Amino acid sequence: MTTFADLGLSQKVNSAVADAGYTVPTPIQAGAIPPALQRRDILGIAQTGTGKTASFVLPMLTLLETGRARARMPRTLILEPTRELAAQVAENFEKYGKNHRLNIALLIGGVSFDEQDRKLERGADVLICTPGRLLDHCERGKLLMTGVEILVIDEADRMLDMGFIPDIERIAKLIPFTRQTLFFSATMPPEIQKLADRFLQNPVRIEVAPPSSTAKTVTQRLIASNGKDYEKRAVLRDLIKAQDDLGYLKNAIIFCNRKKDVADLFRSLERHGFSAGALHGDMDQRSRTTMLHNFKEGNLQLLVASDVAARGLDIPDVSHVFNFDVPIHAEDYVHRIGRTGRAGRSGRSFTIVTRHDTKYLDAIEKLIGEKIEWQDGDLTALPAESEGSDNGRDRRGKGRGRERDRDRKRDRQPAPAVTEAVTAPANEDNGEEVVAAEARSTSVKAERKTERKSRDEARPSRQNAPANDDHRERRRYRDHDDGPTPVGFGDDIPAFMLIVANAKS
DNA sequence: AAAAAAC
Numbered sequence: 001m002t003t004f005a006d007l008g009l010s011q012k013v014n015s016a017v018a019d020a021g022y023t024v025p026t027p028i029q030a031g032a033i034p035p036a037l038q039r040r041d042i043l044g045i046a047q048t049g050t051g052k053t054a055s056f057v058l059p060m061l062t063l064l065e066t067g068r069a070r071a072r073m074p075r076t077l078i079l080e081p082t083r084e085l086a087a088q089v090a091e092n093f094e095k096y097g098k099n100h101r102l103n104i105a106l107l108i109g110g111v112s113f114d115e116q117d118r119k120l121e122r123g124a125d126v127l128i129c130t131p132g133r134l135l136d137h138c139e140r141g142k143l144l145m146t147g148v149e150i151l152v153i154d155e156a157d158r159m160l161d162m163g164f165i166p167d168i169e170r171i172a173k174l175i176p177f178t179r180q181t182l183f184f185s186a187t188m189p190p191e192i193q194k195l196a197d198r199f200l201q202n203p204v205r206i207e208v209a210p211p212s213s214t215a216k217t218v219t220q221r222l223i224a225s226n227g228k229d230y231e232k233r234a235v236l237r238d239l240i241k242a243q244d245d246l247g248y249l250k251n252a253i254i255f256c257n258r259k260k261d262v263a264d265l266f267r268s269l270e271r272h273g274f275s276a277g278a279l280h281g282d283m284d285q286r287s288r289t290t291m292l293h294n295f296k297e298g299n300l301q302l303l304v305a306s307d308v309a310a311r312g313l314d315i316p317d318v319s320h321v322f323n324f325d326v327p328i329h330a331e332d333y334v335h336r337i338g339r340t341g342r343a344g345r346s347g348r349s350f351t352i353v354t355r356h357d358t359k360y361l362d363a364i365e366k367l368i369g370e371k372i373e374w375q376d377g378d379l380t381a382l383p384a385e386s387e388g389s390d391n392g393r394d395r396r397g398k399g400r401g402r403e404r405d406r407d408r409k410r411d412r413q414p415a416p417a418v419t420e421a422v423t424a425p426a427n428e429d430n431g432e433e434v435v436a437a438e439a440r441s442t443s444v445k446a447e448r449k450t451e452r453k454s455r456d457e458a459r460p461s462r463q464n465a466p467a468n469d470d471h472r473e474r475r476r477y478r479d480h481d482d483g484p485t486p487v488g489f490g491d492d493i494p495a496f497m498l499i500v501a502n503a504k505s
Numbered sequence: 506a507a508a509a510a511a512c
Contacts, residue, residue, distance in 0.1 A: 082509065109511055132511040139511095162509050257507055281509055307508055328507065356506090 007033045010062040012099035017058065020095060026051030031206035033059050036182060041203035043196055044184040048155075048312035049338055050208050056152050056182045057092045060126070061100060063150065069103055069123035073147035077175065078128045079168060081158045083108040083285065084292060085312050089154070090128050102126060109133045110285030117142055131159075131167035138174065145174035153199065156185035156192050158311060165195065172199060217341035218321075219348045221375040222361070224382050227354040229261070233268050236324060239350055240274070240302070243320060248348060251295070252320035254304045255336050257328060265324060266304040275299075280306035310335040316342060323351035326360045330367040355379055 004017050004025055025033065028046045036042055036059035046052045060076055069075050080086040090106045097104070105119035107129040116133075120142055127134070137143045151172065153159070159168060181200050185192050196203070225235045236254070243249040256262045259280040266278035277291040277300040295303040296315055303309070304324075310332055318340045327333045333351075340347025351372070353361055358379070365371055 113512095130510060134511095136511050158509085164510075167510090259508075310508090325506090332508095360506095 002030050004029075004058075007058075008037050008062075009033065009058055010065055012065065013058050013061050013096060016096045016098050017054075019098075026055075027208045028052050028206060029055045029058070031208070032056070032182075032204075035204040036060075036180075037062060039063075039180050041180060041200040042182045042184075043200055043203040043205045044182070045186070045188055045205070045207040046184060047186045047338075048314075049342060052154075052184055053089055053092050053314075054096070056154075056184070057089070057096055060150055060152075061093070061097050061102070064102060064125050065100065069125045070147065071123045072120055072142060073144045074105070074120070074124040074127040075147060076126050076150040076152070077134075077145070077148050077171075078126065078152040079134070079154060079159070079171065080128065080130060081155050081162055081164060082308055082312075083110060083130055084288070084308065085155070086128050086130055087289070088312070088314055093126055093128070104128070107133045107137060108285075109136075110288075113137075131164050131171065134171060135167060138171075145171075146176060148175045148179055150180045150182065151175055151199075152182045152184075154184050155312065156183060156195065157187045157189065160189075160191055160195075165191075168195075217344060217346050218337050219346070220337065220372045221348070221350050222372050222378070223350055223352050223375050224377060224379045225352050225354055226382060227356055229264070232324060232352050232354070233265060235352055236265075236322060237269075237272060237274075239322065243348070248319065249301075250317065250319035251298065251301050252303070252322055253309060253315075253318055253336075253339050254302055254322040254324055255310065255327070256304065256306060257325040259306050261325065262304050262306050269302060269304065274302055276302040276304060278304045279309050281308050307332055307336070309339070313339065314342075315339065317345060318342070319347060321347070321349040323349070326351060326353055326357040326364070328360055330360070330363040333364045334368065350375065353379065355382075 002025060003023050004014055007025060007030065009017070028044060028050050032042050032044055032055040036056065042056075044052060044055065046055075056078075064075060067075065078086075078089055080089060086106060086108050090104055093102070093104045102125040103119060103122055104126045105116060105124040105128070107116050107127060109130060109132055113136075116137070120127075120137070134143075138145070153168060159165060181203075183196050183200055183203070185196075188196075223235060223239060225232050240249065240252070254265065256265055259282050262278055262280045266276055269276040277295050279288055279291050279295075283291075291300070291303065292309075292313075294300045307327070310327075321337050321340045323333070323336060327336060337347075337349040340349060351361075361372075
């Protein structure tokens with residue numbers, strides 16, 4: 001059997017891999033690492049979850065051992081479609097590069113330029129970027145791309161979906177022709193093939209089977225619901241409680257199709273006393289980072305997310321995926337449920353289906369080539385909807401305030417006082433702002449510390465994400481649900497909370 | 506019917 005030791009990686013890399021507990025490479029790793037070490041171009045066709053990231057990180061670390069970075073001239077460049085994925089790749093470099101002394105710079109949007117700039121000035125061996133921020137740095141003249149030896153284009157098909165290809169082409173033009181290019185995509189539609197032909201020279205092609213399109217380790221079920229959001233939320237809560245009572249629920253990602261619904265559902269779950277976080281692209285980057293971090297650490301049991309979290313995020317041991325909405329694109333279903341049942345573990349997925357979703361459900365079942373079982377009866381078993389059909393436009397219009405009231409009346413669970421105070425003034429117009437504020441409220445202690453620090457340190461960075469003792473603080477704060485006064489702030493209550501609390505009483 | 510990404 002092939003082991004990592006057979007692949008030609010350096011001693012430093014092999015020892016970091018062994019420390020991480022790995023001995024046997026995955027097929028994409030076994031296929032890509034040897035030719036990558038020989039400076040060949042690579043065309044890797046692989047989904048996330050196949051060990052793809054290590055298949056470029058490990059050979060890059062080995063190749064980077066000779067030579068040094070010069071100021072503003074990065075030696076390697078990795079392009080990722082989302083900020084979270086970029087951060088995850090950076091973590092991989094830290095983990096497997098622990099025996100190296102490499103400068104790794106993460107260039108993503110939503111955070112301060114200054115620190116990124118300082119890293120560039122020092123000379124970066126590895127640059128991990130989302131396209132927009134990289135181009136921004138280039139346009140400011142802060143970056144010279146003529147020294148790039150290795151270019152990695154990751155998740156190319158997703159880059160295409162997101163309209164990043166023109167940016168990628170602009171970036172590639174700045175990099176010498178003599179570079180080595182590693183190109184990864186989960187699928188190879190004609191546009192991607194054309195792109196690969198332009199970017200790659202005589203590549204080694206490695207294609208690995210998707211881990212059986214929908215992982216066999218995931219038990220999938222459908223739940224019928226009427227179309228009203230408040231009904232779906234009640235169905236979801238019952239489902240979560242039932243899975244928890246059975247002892248199955250460790251943690252869950254709950255997917256919504258829209259950012260606004262992520263915000264609404266998150267608020268609702270918090271109001272009902274669940275331990276929940278939110279993640280979508282309109283949240284400020286600090287909240288995004290904090291939420292993901294807290295979910296990974298187990299400080300939040302539920303993560304309500306948009307499809308920003310559907311692909312590639314590596315959160316080991318997620319027990320459940322709930323689809324609050326049926327995804328519009330069938331492939332997204334596969335990506336979403338792929339967040340659970342990872343690394344051979346078992347996982348469960350539940351998808352809430354309404355009468356409006358049947359054609360999307362059909363497309364999903366066609367794509368995965370099987371019928372998904374209903375948990376308790378299909379749509380025909382539902383009582384008729386009370387107020388006629390509910391389409392999306394209706395839901396967003398005038399009927400909405402009434403629904404909100406009814407939703408509240410349905411369940412009399414007391415909500416934590418602080419959360420209630422913060423969420424009370426939610427309305428159509430400031431929904432997203434409230435989410436940002438809530439994201440803060442769940443980590444007030446942590447953020448107070450970093451804010452204090454940041455007065456001296458220009459702007460806070462990812463590295464300033466809350467440390468472990470802060471989580472314990474927050475949990476105590478979250479579980480405290482008696483008394484109308486915000487508790488846990490000392491005499492340092494943020495102004496926005498005081499306003500809200502006073503307005504309420 | 507959406508989401509993602511630069512300021």
